[in-house]
Amino acid sequence: MPTAPTAPVPSASSSLSTDSAVLLDRLRAGLPADALRTDPEALAAHTRDAAPFSEAGTPAVVALPHDAEQVTHVLRTAYELGVPVVPQGARTGLAGAANAIDGCVVLSTTRMDRIIEIDPANRLVRCEPGVVTKHLNDAVAEHGLTYPPDPASWERCTIGGNIATGAGGICCVKYGVTADYVLGLDLVLPDGRRTRTGRDTAKGVAGYDLTRLIVGSEGTLAVVVGATLALRPARPAALALLAQFPSLTAAGDAVAAITAAGHIPSALELLDRATSQAVADHGHALLRPGSAATLIVESDTTDPAGDLLAMELLCKEAGAENVHTASTPEESRHIIEARRLVTPALGAFAATLGGKPTAFIEDVAVPRSELPKFIGTIEEIARRNRLRIFTLGHAGDGNLHPTVVFDESDPQEFRRAQVAYDEIMAAGLALGGTSTGEHGIGTLKRDWLTRELDPVNLELQRGLKRLFDPKNLLNPGKVVEA
């Protein structure tokens, strides 16, 4: 059985034979001094993203180019010398897709953080990959516009990383994911050639959709040096409700009833029993202890109060025992705070564990109707493996993030966490789900990808990798083996 937490990052044997002095000399010829770092602090800081357990190597050098020309120089140089290149954004990814390989060039796009143009008439923005998602949103908000995708790390992650991972978020249940907003891309291919995909228009079907192929490809096919993104009008003010249920089935019934009635909430988040309890223990006043599940629903229609009232009734009909429906923005903020408190609450729980407490966050999506069964299975897996697993997620999308909190210094508990990870993934696939709803494959889930896709599909995936990167030098070993 594949055990993703120990999935190896392949060592870059080709790079080890390359004289690193030659590599540096060649890179220096086309980059300013501040765009190359080889000091141990920089190398150490750029070894990995935020995925725990995933193996990571030490780069030979970190390149921080300022523009597309410098990216081209880095890629062309590495290509000629046969050195692997690992693109990185803010390294907030959760699948190891940005983990370095021994002897590689890390290509960080964080310094390419210019917003080139905001075009309100055509509701689009052109920017470089290093722009932080929140900064982009702040900038377009001044024009009454919004860029909806809101991954948890949106205050730090970059647009380039969002594109590479096909990032999701909480409001995606209504507004869609990163892929839905990418109109066009400026790319540098592994051999340094430049190309542009997509268009500046709202619609277009000219040729095969290379843009969408790059989104979610985790920096394995090309490096994004520019993006044209669609925007939407600013979102109306939202209101929220919170409902607690005596059983998972009741919570699932409420989600089903909300869906069946045609509501499209702007957030539909679920906290399982363990997570609800942790947040209650952390002191959120609205959460009662002992509940099997908590739903947090947000509506930003033109009549959020009316829509929430209707959804409140549906929750109560499904058996909700503790319902709070906001009528003011302050009350809404208090409700949404329960979702935001999950991370600190889990941190507080972890601190009670002793040893080396670690949180391992999962990302599985199942058909929405299978949510109660899936959560029940996860609770059973937790019991059987004597672990604390906190499940929360985007109920409206069927996308859950079960989080195993355990003591990494205890070898037996570590092993049980690995087993639970595998069992959760297998259960998700058995329910018709996918091994990743929004975090990606990276190195963590490469083995799971081979279980999810059929052999012909996998062969096409590998063919795509070879088409873009015949030397297998761009982020090798991520997504699929070439």
Place this chain on the structure above:
Amino acid sequence: MPTAPTAPVPSASSSLSTDSAVLLDRLRAGLPADALRTDPEALAAHTRDAAPFSEAGTPAVVALPHDAEQVTHVLRTAYELGVPVVPQGARTGLAGAANAIDGCVVLSTTRMDRIIEIDPANRLVRCEPGVVTKHLNDAVAEHGLTYPPDPASWERCTIGGNIATGAGGICCVKYGVTADYVLGLDLVLPDGRRTRTGRDTAKGVAGYDLTRLIVGSEGTLAVVVGATLALRPARPAALALLAQFPSLTAAGDAVAAITAAGHIPSALELLDRATSQAVADHGHALLRPGSAATLIVESDTTDPAGDLLAMELLCKEAGAENVHTASTPEESRHIIEARRLVTPALGAFAATLGGKPTAFIEDVAVPRSELPKFIGTIEEIARRNRLRIFTLGHAGDGNLHPTVVFDESDPQEFRRAQVAYDEIMAAGLALGGTSTGEHGIGTLKRDWLTRELDPVNLELQRGLKRLFDPKNLLNPGKVVEA
């Protein structure tokens, strides 16, 4: 300069050397008698789609398989014998993508028209490719759901054809295009291998996005034998308004103001001077003659009356002279009728031409803000070439359909129509547009694709074709040359 109306379909030299008796014998071995037709009527009926001017050959045989197994047999047989296969749906396409090649096997998916499963809880439907778009919509409507994409031919076209062309429609300005609704696909590759792409879940980022690569690939990479499509709650009742403007600039200002105010109408259609006049001449009571442009706006928000009132004011501030805002469904239908009358009105105009009147419908998208300039340029092109060009289109998307109505039997007028076609396309690209917003490349626009995309992008496009179809047997000569 490329002249798409005469773009040739490559002859399939490999098929000419194949003994057609062998082909038929081999096909018969795996298909029921009613799934193969070689009578001249059937061959003639399956030579082409609805694109005028595009060359088309005569197939050796028309295969009408009933299921995926039979499709596999057809493709495997043709692959082994080196015979090209041209997939067809309802042949309502407008780019020649479904045009036959001499000696080919036409593979019609029209008999695979089963709706396998409607799943209201997960808001999705599984169906075969031959389901007519309207039938699908009628079936899901019984569950309070809708499949939004609404190409003009939606009462006849098939889901398979919609997927192949990446079809759009009128409500796409609010609800998105076909690509936005395709979650997963069952495919048969050119060599007969089967695979499945995508997922049954709302979200998912497992591997490169093969699903999106197939959408819009015009049957050149694989044959779709099944699709999982996302659905939405039924659309609320809509109301419409009609506004006429003294100048293109004024109409463009109204579109810009509606956009800037954050409205997302469910239709935002524009008729230029010639089209407005033709519809007025055809007897629509609300249209006044002599107007430079007509806007038809539909809103299906929860407060369409309030939203339309706001948009009415914006139209008037932009200079609209003749505004009708519906307050009842009947009034709305009357307004929408103006859009529906365009085709009969152009037919009536064509009948006055004498000779062999022909309508050549174009499909160019430009950034929304460039619409007034683009329409002005088209009017100038019409004058210079002494042609009647009727421009209508999806103003909210910047996607226009200039339609040249001319006498095909007049060689000089035919030539002028070709010149105008090229000039319109060049003008669209010069304004930052794309050569096709929703009709596709087919054979008609293959040369234009090579002008729109850069050489590296084109090389990747050809590489994708070779990856899926190394023998170049599946719909060869469409989209890109292998």
